[in-house]
Each structure stands twice: as C-alpha cells, then as structure tokens.
Amino acid sequence: MEEKDTELQIKEAARTVFMKRGYAGARMQEIADLAGINKALLHYYYRSKERLYDVIFMEVFQELMEGLESAFVEEDSIKVKMEAFIDLYISTLMKNPHMPLFVVSEISRDPDTFIEKLKTKEIFEGANKIVLSFISDLNNEYGEQLNAIHLFMNIISMCVFPFISKPMLGAITQIDDATWKILMETRKEEVKRFVAKALEKR
Amino acid sequence: MEEKDTELQIKEAARTVFMKRGYAGARMQEIADLAGINKALLHYYYRSKERLYDVIFMEVFQELMEGLESAFVEEDSIKVKMEAFIDLYISTLMKNPHMPLFVVSEISRDPDTFIEKLKTKEIFEGANKIVLSFISDLNNEYGEQLNAIHLFMNIISMCVFPFISKPMLGAITQIDDATWKILMETRKEEVKRFVAKALEKR
DNA sequence: TTTTGCATTAACCATTTGGTTAAACCTGAT
DNA sequence: ATCAGGTTTAACCAAATGGTTAATGCAAAA
Numbered sequence: 001m002e003e004k005d006t007e008l009q010i011k012e013a014a015r016t017v018f019m020k021r022g023y024a025g026a027r028m029q030e031i032a033d034l035a036g037i038n039k040a041l042l043h044y045y046y047r048s049k050e051r052l053y054d055v056i057f058m059e060v061f062q063e064l065m066e067g068l069e070s071a072f073v074e075e076d077s078i079k080v081k082m083e084a085f086i087d088l089y090i091s092t093l094m095k096n097p098h099m100p101l102f103v104v105s106e107i108s109r110d111p112d113t114f115i116e117k118l119k120t121k122e123i124f125e126g127a128n129k130i131v132l133s134f135i136s137d138l139n140n141e142y143g144e145q146l147n148a149i150h151l152f153m154n155i156i157s158m159c160v161f162p163f164i165s166k167p168m169l170g171a172i173t174q175i176d177d178a179t180w181k182i183l184m185e186t187r188k189e190e191v192k193r194f195v196a197k198a199l200e201k202r
Numbered sequence: 203m204e205e206k207d208t209e210l211q212i213k214e215a216a217r218t219v220f221m222k223r224g225y226a227g228a229r230m231q232e233i234a235d236l237a238g239i240n241k242a243l244l245h246y247y248y249r250s251k252e253r254l255y256d257v258i259f260m261e262v263f264q265e266l267m268e269g270l271e272s273a274f275v276e277e278d279s280i281k282v283k284m285e286a287f288i289d290l291y292i293s294t295l296m297k298n299p300h301m302p303l304f305v306v307s308e309i310s311r312d313p314d315t316f317i318e319k320l321k322t323k324e325i326f327e328g329a330n331k332i333v334l335s336f337i338s339d340l341n342n343e344y345g346e347q348l349n350a351i352h353l354f355m356n357i358i359s360m361c362v363f364p365f366i367s368k369p370m371l372g373a374i375t376q377i378d379d380a381t382w383k384i385l386m387e388t389r390k391e392e393v394k395r396f397v398a399k400a401l402e403k404r
Numbered sequence: 405t406t407t408t409g410c411a412t413t414a415a416c417c418a419t420t421t422g423g424t425t426a427a428a429c430c431t432g433a434t
Numbered sequence: 435a436t437c438a439g440g441t442t443t444a445a446c447c448a449a450a451t452g453g454t455t456a457a458t459g460c461a462a463a464a
Contacts, residue, residue: 004412025226025311028452040415043453078208108369109227113372126277128374149385149390154360156367162360167310171317172330189239190352198400209439230422240443245423 007045009180011033015056019098023053023106058121066129067092072130078137082155083192088160090188094181101164142199150198158191209247211237216258221300225255225308260323263305267329269294274332280339284357285394291361292390296383303366344401353401360393 013035017026032039035191046052083164093100107114131152138163162169162184169175175183215237219228234241248254290319295302297317309316333354341350364371364386371377377385 021311022224022226022307023223027450029450030258040414040454041412044411047453049452066355073456081343101241101307101310104366104370105224107373108303111369111373114369118373129373146396150389150396153364153389154393154396157359157363158356160365162355164306164363165358167313167316168306171309171313171320171380172333186349187352189354190349191356194348194352194356194400197402198396200399231420241422242424242444243442249423251422282441328427 006035006041009036010042010045010052011056012051013061015060016054018053019060022102022108023049026053030200049111054117057103057106058117060099064099064103065139066093067128069130072134078141079196080093081134081137082195086155086159086191086195087188090191091183093160093163097166100160104164109125145197155191158194162187182188208237208239208243210286210292212239212247212254213258213261216254217262220255220258221262222302224304224351225251225311231274242259256319258309259305260319262301266294266300271328274336277376280343281398283336283339284397286356288393288397290391292386292393295362295365296386298330301367302362306366329368348401357393357397360396 010031011030014026017031017034021027021030026049026122028042029039031052032042035042040051068085071088072081076084132164135148135152138151142148142151166180170180212233215233216228219233219236219347223229223232228251231241233254234244237244238330244254248257270287273290275282278286317400337350337354340353344353368382372382
C-alpha cells in the first residue's frame, strides 16, 4: 500500500521545511510540493498546520533527548560518561546540524505552549531525570572546584553552540563544508581535553 | 517635533516584534499597534517590511559586534583580553538576552542574503579583523596546547549559548528569573576560572 | 462485474497580510 | 487668514495562505 508511504513522505517533507523555515515561515504548499502530493492531502492526514508541526517538533525534540540519554545508559565513572557524551553528541549533531537551532528557536517562540506539550509527554521524565542526576554526579565529584550547573552548561555549550552559529561563522570566516567537517571531528578530542584539564585535581 | 520621535518609536516597536517573532512571524500590524500609530505610517517611513527589517537587523548585529570589539581596544595581555571579553560579553547579553538567538536564526534563515548585506557594510571589516587577530594571538600564546579556533569557539560558546538555550532550560528545570540573574552573574567568574585552568602551563 | 470505502485531487473559500491611496490634519511661513 | 509642507489616518486592494468540498480514482470485497 501507499498508505504508510504517503504519510512518511509527508513527514519527511514537513520535517525538512519546518526545520529550514520555522513554523511561521513554513508553507503548507511547499511541504505538499516537496512530498509530491496535493495540498489537501496534508489536511487529510494531519488536520492542520499546527498538528503537523506538533508531530514533527516532538519527534525532533525526542531525538535530541534520546541522543542525550544514550550516553548515560552505561554504568561508568562520571568522567567516562562525560567523554561519551561529548563524542556522541557531537556525532549526532554532525548528522543533524539543524536540529538544535530549530528546537531552541521554536521553544523560545512560545515557551508556555512548549511546557504544556511537555507535561503530556513522557519524553520529559527521562531527559529531566538524567540531566538532574548528571548534575548531581558532577556535584559530588567536582563540587569543590566548580559549580555543577555551570560545568553542565559549559559542556553542553561547547558541544552544541558551534552548530547553531555555523551559518554566521561561515559567513564571517568563509569556512567550507569539508573544513567544517574536519573541524567538528577534531573538536571531540579538543573539548574532551579542554574539560579534563579544567577539572584536573591537584 | 514628533518627527524623530515617531521614527524612533517605530524602530523600538519593530525591534521588539522582530526579535520576538522573527521576520516571518512578525506582523506589520503588531508593530504599528505597539508603536501606537497607523499601519500606513510604517510604510511612510520605511517603504516595506523587508527594509524595516534590514534596518533593525543590522542595528542589532552591529551592537553584538561592537560588544565583541570593545573588549579588545585596550592593549593588554591576551589573558586580560580574554577575561575582559568574558565579563563584558556576558554583561551585554544579560541586558539584551534575545539578541544572539535572533541574529543567529535570522542569519541561518538566509545566509546568502546576509553575506551580501555584510559586504556593503563596514561593520564586517572591524569585527572580522578583530576575530582573526584574536585567534592569531591565542595561537601564539597557547598554540601548542590547543587549537586556537577551538579555544575561540569554546569561549564564545560558553558565553553565548546559555542565553540561547534559556527558554528550553527554563522549561525543563523551572529556573525563575531571579535565580537566572544570579546564575549569569556568577557565571562570569566560573567561565574565567574554567578557561584559565584549562590553559594553565605546567 | 458491481460495490464499497479509503486515497487523492481540482477547484474553491475565508481570512490574513503587506501594501496603497486619497483625504484629513497640523504647524509654521506668508 | 490662508497657504504649503510634511505627517497621519481610514478605507481599500491584491496576493498569499490555511483550510474545505465535492468529485474522481482505485483496489479489494461481494
């Protein structure tokens, strides 16, 4: 059947368009064109723009959180966890470079609605618990040296921000895509070393 | 006269609305309402939405770059410059928390147009030169320990990203505004210490 | 072969939205 | 007082846009 195929094609098209343009900038017509279907069919499968958007947004958000969680499944020392996280998260973002900017800007567009949506889903529970336990672990291990929340922010920032600022950086410094890929690949080691050195005990 | 007053009021309203909603999400009517004037008057002063937007965007972008530059005017050691930058940039962002997300998402919405715009302006020259000389300074001083570009990214990331991710972080962890302010205030010292430690020579 | 029911489309519709126009409104100069 | 200039507005317009509807296609069941 074409059933699932069509629905999937719509979702892929919607994902591309929403990620590129944001909710306000996205056009139902463009999604339909990209999916190779009639615009009315969008409304047949997903009643409205907002519902379609919700589905896409939650999927992307979930992926972002899963990427975060999966670094923590193994029972290891906090240092190993940290390094696993840095490796894995940068790799994830190299595959999906548009995800973080999309998620972050759409949340700040309407934080209250986002909070409401979160409450109904279970994604939140997992991610939230893991973040808090990570911060608590950091605190036990490095509490005397550094505020754990700041350490957490530092790590996340160094992993995520380069992807968010890439278009701007690229415009200013004219880095081509090949160079960028190498830069992000070497970045894993650099960030790990940077953090490790900053946390060295003496 | 009301002349400059009206024009200024339009610009302030436009800035607020564009920063909150982005180009696509902004409505000329909302800008007019916020400025307390008739919508036609917007077109009287600025011919179109795009022109008004261009003015606002370039102003905000310029402010962001000036903030970056002003930390470097003094002829000091690279370490002092770095610390001045961290202090000053976090302070700037505390006053204008929406600036970075606005700039970054609008650039990535249409990087080519942004590059075109940049070429015609002089803002670029200054900022670009300073960034490159900063990276070159970093390289001379810490080149053996760390790739200078990554170090530059690290510092910028740790300063800027918290403001970009605040709405998301706030939604997940329920940090109130007072706590946030304290957190960002203490962050200046934390980031400086973190960077200093990571760069210590032995 | 006919029927049934979902999938798909062309044509439409109502609203929103950026933009225009012609008239009204000031204010300072004559 | 009236004239001339820019400023401001109410009313309007055309295009874009999300959404609907009624008809068509089409495959499996009868």
